[in-house]
Amino acid sequence: MRIAILGTRGIPNNYGGFEQFAEFLSQHLVEEHHEVYVYNSSEHPYKEETWKGVNLIAKNDPEHKMGTVGQFIYDLNCILDARNRNFDIILQLGYTSSSIWHWLMPKKSIVITNMDGLEWKRSKFSKPVQRFLKYAEKLAVNNSDFLISDSIGIQESLYERYKKQSKYIPYGASIPQSINEQYLEKYKLVKYQYNMLIARIEPENSIETILDGVLLSKSPEQFIVIGKTNNTFGQYLVNKFKEVDKIVFLDGIYDMEALNCLRFYSNLYFHGHSVGGTNPSLLEAMSSSSLIIAHNNNFNKYILEQDGYYFSDVAEVTSYLDGLNKEDHPDKVENSLSKIKTKYSWNSINSEYTNYFIECLD
Numbered sequence: 218m219r220i221a222i223l224g225t226r227g228i229p230n231n232y233g234g235f236e237q238f239a240e241f242l243s244q245h246l247v248e249e250h251h252e253v254y255v256y257n258s259s260e261h262p263y264k265e266e267t268w269k270g271v272n273l274i275a276k277n278d279p280e281h282k283m284g285t286v287g288q289f290i291y292d293l294n295c296i297l298d299a300r301n302r303n304f305d306i307i308l309q310l311g312y313t314s315s316s317i318w319h320w321l322m323p324k325k326s327i328v329i330t331n332m333d334g335l336e337w338k339r340s341k342f343s344k345p346v347q348r349f350l351k352y353a354e355k356l357a358v359n360n361s362d363f364l365i366s367d368s369i370g371i372q373e374s375l376y377e378r379y380k381k382q383s384k385y386i387p388y389g390a391s392i393p394q395s396i397n398e399q400y401l402e403k404y405k406l407v408k409y410q411y412n413m414l415i416a417r418i419e420p421e422n423s424i425e426t427i428l429d430g431v432l433l434s435k436s437p438e439q440f441i442v443i444g445k446t447n448n449t450f451g452q453y454l455v456n457k458f459k460e461v462d463k464i465v466f467l468d469g470i471y472d473m474e475a476l477n478c479l480r481f482y483s484n485l486y487f488h489g490h491s492v493g494g495t496n497p498s499l500l501e502a503m504s505s506s507s508l509i510i511a512h513n514n515n516f517n518k519y520i521l522e523q524d525g526y527y528f529s530d531v532a533e534v535t536s537y538l539d540g541l542n543k544e545d546h547p548d549k550v551e552n553s554l555s556k557i558k559t560k561y562s563w564n565s566i567n568s569e570y571t572n573y574f575i576e577c578l579d
Contacts, residue, residue, distance in 0.1 A: 218574060219252045221302065221326075223295045224310035227257025227275075228268055230471060233417060234497040235310045235333075238388060242308075243271040245567035254302070256295040274298060288314040296321050306574050312357030313350060319360035327577050330361040332371055332383065333494065355379070363577050368494030370515050384573055387520075389566030390500035390557050393477040400478040404441070404467065409543060411439040413479060414487040415470075415498050418444045418451035423489030423512050423528075428458055430534025437463065438484060438538075443476070445469040480505035484543050487534070488517065488525075495520060500561050503553035508543040510534070524552040 222239050230236040239255055246253045247270035255271055257263070258278035266273055276294040280287030292315040299307060304326045309315060311333040322328055332354070358364065358375065364383035366372035372385050401408065412431075416422040424442070431440045446455050446466055458464045470476055480486060486507035490496045491514055499520055502509055511517040513527035526541065528534050543550070 218246075218305045218578070219254075219303065220246060220306045220308065220574065221254045221256070221299055221304045222308045222310065223256040223292070223299065224308075224312075224315055224331075225255070226278075227261040227263070227273065228255050228271065229263055231262060234388070235331075237497055239310065241389065241563050242567055242570055244269050245563075246571065247271055249571055251571075254304070256298070258291060285314075289317065293318050293321070299323055299326070305578060308570075308574075309357075309361070312353055314353075316353045316356040316360065319356055322360070327362045328360075329363045329365060329574070329577060330357050331365045331367060332357065332375060333367070363573075365573070366494065368516055369519050371494045386566060386569045386573065387495040387561060388497045388500055389561050389563035390497070390504040391563050392504045392554065392557055393474075393481070396478050396481045397474050398478065398482075400475045401482060403475075404479070406439065406441070406479070406482070408482045409484045411441060411483060412436075412485040412487065412538065413441045413443065413483045414489060415443040415476065415480075415502075416489060418442075418446050418448060418454065420450055421490070421492045423491055425454060425457075426528075426531055427487050427489050427534050428454065428461075428464060429531045430528075430538060431464055432458070432461055433531065433535045434538035436538045440464050441479070442466045443468075443470050443479070476501070477505050480507045483507060485510055485537060485541060487528075488512065490517070492516075495561075500557065503561075504557045506550050506554060508541070508546055508550055509553070510537050510541070520556075521553070524549040524556070 222243060225235045225239045226232045228236060228240045230240050243253045243255050253271050254274055257273045257275045259275050260278050260281055276298060278291035296318050300323045307326045307328050309330040312330055358379045358381050366383040366385050367387050369385060372383050375381055375383050414427060416424060418424060440463055445468055455466055480502050486502045486509050488499050488509055488511040491512045494516060509525040511521055511525050511527055513529045526537060
């Protein structure tokens with residue numbers, strides 16, 4: 218099969234969840250002897266034409282100059298290029314800025330869209346933007362040949378609102394083969410004597426709620442925040458908590474070995490994502506033997522079930538910080554690891570995608 222993946226900023230991952238997913242899936246497809254192309258932003262730091270056997274197509278991305286409008290132009294450039302490539306399948310990751318160009322999609326290619334989360338519910342967007350995103354979602358649903366939901370909650374929502382079936386395939390994760398302790402020294406951390414979160418620094422990821430809880434906590438343990446703070450909300454948080462010594466902003470970290478170490482040796486891992494499907498960072502925390510305190514919503518509960526704790530407000534965050542220790546709950550950690558092995562391994566997820574592509578072509 219000739220397969221194109223669009224809708225990301227490109228690989229190797231230098232940004233977030235869809236990019237990480239595109240890395241793993243594209244490598245697997247190449248190993249299965251398929252011809253794979255991933256569209257990369259012209260601003261991506263990796264400039265080679267191939268990566269681990271995956272063909273990379275760099276297209277002009279003016280987002281850094283134009284803001285959000287630039288995302289639409291980047292997606293347009295990718296779609297126009299795809300019209301000349303004769304792909305069997307185009308896997309579209311998300312729909313936010315690409316669905317408006319649906320009428321330009323190659324007619325001979327099968328378009329499969331991973332619907333991501335309920336983007337129009339994200340609090341960082343204004344009401345007019347939320348209305349547009351709801352419209353964009355409808356365009357993607359009605360103009361894709363097949364749909365993929367990464368969460369049972371998303372699958373149910375799409376059927377309830379559009380009466381459209383979608384294939385449920387969650388994200389995956391890999392259990393680290395070893396943990397390199399040298400990163401603790403690099404970041405001046407002590408085993409099990411710090412708490413943490415990893416997220417895009419956006420309002421819907423409950424980061425301010427979590428850090429307000431840290432501020433009120435009597436625990437002296439450091440709290441590390443991993444995520445780029447170069448946006449408006451990130452700078453607001455850095456400024457708000459700049460006098461709080463135990464809150465440390467480490468900016469974005471994309472070295473998986475480092476992340477595995479930091480998650481593994483944390484005491485508590487907070488997952489504040491309140492909107493979306495199967496979030497990659499949640500699965501990676503589970504695979505790294507973290508004790509997880511997650512935002513109280515159905516998306517997180519579908520994944521963690523009884524093997525984590527849940528918060529809804531600042532007081533609950535503070536209560537966990539003051540009264541919970543990882544060493545007291547080995548059962549929850551082990552159960553989470555078991556879920557990764559049986560339900561969310563990358564090998565099984567990648568195989569599900571490959572088999573679904575074949576099914577869609579039949």
